[in-house]
Amino acid sequence: MVQSKKQKYTFLAFCLLPTFIMFAIFTLYPLFSGLYYSFFDWSGSSHVKEFIGFDNYIKLINDSIIPGTIIHDYFLVVTKVIGIMILAMFFAVALTQLKIKEAPFYRIVFFFPNIMSVVVIGILWTFIYNPSLGLVNSGLEYLGLDSWTRPWLGSEKWALPSLVLPSIWAGIGLFMLMLMGGIANVSKSYYEAAEIDGANEWQQFWKVTLPLVWPQIKISVLYIVITTLNGSFIIVQVMTGGGPNNATHVMGSYLYQQAFVQYNFGYGATIGVMILILSLITVLILQLLMRKEKVEY
Amino acid sequence: MSELLKRRGVLLFTAMLLLVFAAACSSDDKTSGESDDAGGEDGKISGELEIQYFVGGYGDSWWKEVISDFEDEYPDVEVVEQAGPNINDEMRSRWVANDPPDVVYIDGAGSSETQMVEDGQLMDLTDWVQDIELEGGDKLIDSFIVDPGKFDGDIYTLPLVFDTWGTWYDKALFEEKDYEVPTDFDSFMDSMEKIKDKEGIDPFVTSGEHPYYFLRGMLYPAFGAAGGDELLADVITGKEGAWTSDVVLDTMKKVEKMQKEGMFDSGLGALNHTQSQMNFLLHDNAYIPVGFWLPNEMENDIPDGFDFGFIPSPMQDKGEPYAIVPDLRPLAIAEEAKNPEAAKAFIEFAFTRDYAMSFSEHTGAIMNLTEVDLTENDKVPGYLTEANEMINDPDQVQIYEKPHPMSADLETPVGDALMSLMLGNMTAEEFTEAAEKAAADYRD
Numbered sequence: 001m002v003q004s005k006k007q008k009y010t011f012l013a014f015c016l017l018p019t020f021i022m023f024a025i026f027t028l029y030p031l032f033s034g035l036y037y038s039f040f041d042w043s044g045s046s047h048v049k050e051f052i053g054f055d056n057y058i059k060l061i062n063d064s065i066i067p068g069t070i071i072h073d074y075f076l077v078v079t080k081v082i083g084i085m086i087l088a089m090f091f092a093v094a095l096t097q098l099k100i101k102e103a104p105f106y107r108i109v110f111f112f113p114n115i116m117s118v119v120v121i122g123i124l125w126t127f128i129y130n131p132s133l134g135l136v137n138s139g140l141e142y143l144g145l146d147s148w149t150r151p152w153l154g155s156e157k158w159a160l161p162s163l164v165l166p167s168i169w170a171g172i173g174l175f176m177l178m179l180m181g182g183i184a185n186v187s188k189s190y191y192e193a194a195e196i197d198g199a200n201e202w203q204q205f206w207k208v209t210l211p212l213v214w215p216q217i218k219i220s221v222l223y224i225v226i227t228t229l230n231g232s233f234i235i236v237q238v239m240t241g242g243g244p245n246n247a248t249h250v251m252g253s254y255l256y257q258q259a260f261v262q263y264n265f266g267y268g269a270t271i272g273v274m275i276l277i278l279s280l281i282t283v284l285i286l287q288l289l290m291r292k293e294k295v296e297y
Numbered sequence: 298m299s300e301l302l303k304r305r306g307v308l309l310f311t312a313m314l315l316l317v318f319a320a321a322c323s324s325d326d327k328t329s330g331e332s333d334d335a336g337g338e339d340g341k342i343s344g345e346l347e348i349q350y351f352v353g354g355y356g357d358s359w360w361k362e363v364i365s366d367f368e369d370e371y372p373d374v375e376v377v378e379q380a381g382p383n384i385n386d387e388m389r390s391r392w393v394a395n396d397p398p399d400v401v402y403i404d405g406a407g408s409s410e411t412q413m414v415e416d417g418q419l420m421d422l423t424d425w426v427q428d429i430e431l432e433g434g435d436k437l438i439d440s441f442i443v444d445p446g447k448f449d450g451d452i453y454t455l456p457l458v459f460d461t462w463g464t465w466y467d468k469a470l471f472e473e474k475d476y477e478v479p480t481d482f483d484s485f486m487d488s489m490e491k492i493k494d495k496e497g498i499d500p501f502v503t504s505g506e507h508p509y510y511f512l513r514g515m516l517y518p519a520f521g522a523a524g525g526d527e528l529l530a531d532v533i534t535g536k537e538g539a540w541t542s543d544v545v546l547d548t549m550k551k552v553e554k555m556q557k558e559g560m561f562d563s564g565l566g567a568l569n570h571t572q573s574q575m576n577f578l579l580h581d582n583a584y585i586p587v588g589f590w591l592p593n594e595m596e597n598d599i600p601d602g603f604d605f606g607f608i609p610s611p612m613q614d615k616g617e618p619y620a621i622v623p624d625l626r627p628l629a630i631a632e633e634a635k636n637p638e639a640a641k642a643f644i645e646f647a648f649t650r651d652y653a654m655s656f657s658e659h660t661g662a663i664m665n666l667t668e669v670d671l672t673e674n675d676k677v678p679g680y681l682t683e684a685n686e687m688i689n690d691p692d693q694v695q696i697y698e699k700p701h702p703m704s705a706d707l708e709t710p711v712g713d714a715l716m717s718l719m720l721g722n723m724t725a726e727e728f729t730e731a732a733e734k735a736a737a738d739y740r741d
Contacts, residue, residue: 046416047395131564132581154505154566156722241506244566245717262705263412
């Protein structure tokens, strides 16, 4: 039976309209209201608010803490992308190519942190880093490296680097699975052909695996960047609260502090707008940098 | 037919979604007074009374008692309790929508008396409070230990809980090892030195994640002792030159000395308040600055034989009395209260010396009323009777009052710099410069 035009449009509307409405309520509306509130002096706790034009944006430019938060965010982005991609790629190749018998077990083990809430991960790692009882310092002491022990999260110098490890640990699993999916789709015949041509495992990885899973790598990197810029807030908030002395504040945690601790909701919204703009720019730049012809053999 | 029905179904579904969308986006402002259950007409107190109270270290048993007694006294009033450890955040949307509860107890994370007054959310109680009497006929306004905070001369809140920060130690440990309880800054340093040697621990701990524990617990009393109410008011309001003044610098030098001599727990930068308190209970440290609520808050984790001892933080010079700076937790009525008459009745009902006594029994803290004799009551913990006695003896303890709590906009940057000083990454001079800059930003 041929569908009439009307039927077709009704069906399309049926599919699109609810999604669009949900999108409008849960994404567009908060987005624009955030933008709207950034022009107000508002505590976020009362109905009284005053329109102040671009004052919050001027404050943002002059705020001496903001540059630090941006640097911290991009520090986490870079270290996470490098750490997660290298390890996830390594594990994915190992679990698919090396024919390890226990592969399914490792797959579960590596994926495990992904089903845990980031808050739980943060609390868990706070204990691991605890200066007196924690696994890290106890381990170092056990190894006779007493001079290496330090109050990891309580030091202005070491607190931020200490956040990288749990962030990577929490992220590997998902990207490992994505890459494994990509690798599994690479036809075995390519590897056989490469082997006949005399390519060793390393060359096979660089010349066959990597180019063929590039789309997955690209998506993974983008995903890590976006989730870090939007979500690194959680681990910071749970593990250090941005301290000591703002040494670990990322844009998101500083937004939270301004909006909900210091009662400057309008200014918090302004920081939110900054995060949005920086995320967009970053993603656009990454899209350009990672543009590569799709490889087919 | 079925075609038509299907199309109608789709239309209906779309219309419903649009309705949901419209409802979600529409403003939900309610006019105050919309509720028709407000009492107060012809003098009779009735209707619904909504009370918001934070449940923290003091628990909620005192509240339950007062509310239940109040309902017995006013059977026509139905009390709705909005209570819990996160109640301030949970009720925030109600305050934003201008639909607040009637009575609010301002305490705990997410609440700020200063912000609420600045936002015009609280009722001006200046005239009304003059007429309130306690059970014995004393005027309430003359019976506060510490008078209500004033904003431009007006009273918006009535201080219910008289809390104070001080320094805690384990009496049992001190008696066993013969450590002396410090009486001023010098003896404090001596005592910490001794403990450091004998116990092999960093003697002093506080929460690095919340530097205001040290600020309110140690520095406020230090500023009070060194410069009186005036200095305290100047640093809290961020007056120009206050933070860089010599008095403040001298005090910060003391903190610097504590840091240089290794008195601070080396890991305190990462500790939240519970972790620092746990460290203290486990004898990883010997001193901690917290308010009266500490024993109640850590009730389930107190090791056997641990005996809480409390002194006002010993930051003052030799020969000076201890200094304390009370930390008050007030009750207030919302400006947009739907049942202001019942709210007023409740506040009058709660402020009695009987309830002050039961408050100390329930919470281990003091209600802000004078002439409540705790000494005869064996349900009140020992540290409290001792502290109460000490506080009431002006030779031993001098009380300094702050004008109002420090705004979070000043406290946060000052706390950040303070943490840096305590971690040894800043000198006392650099700290005062940083705090002065924060005060300048705050004034702007």
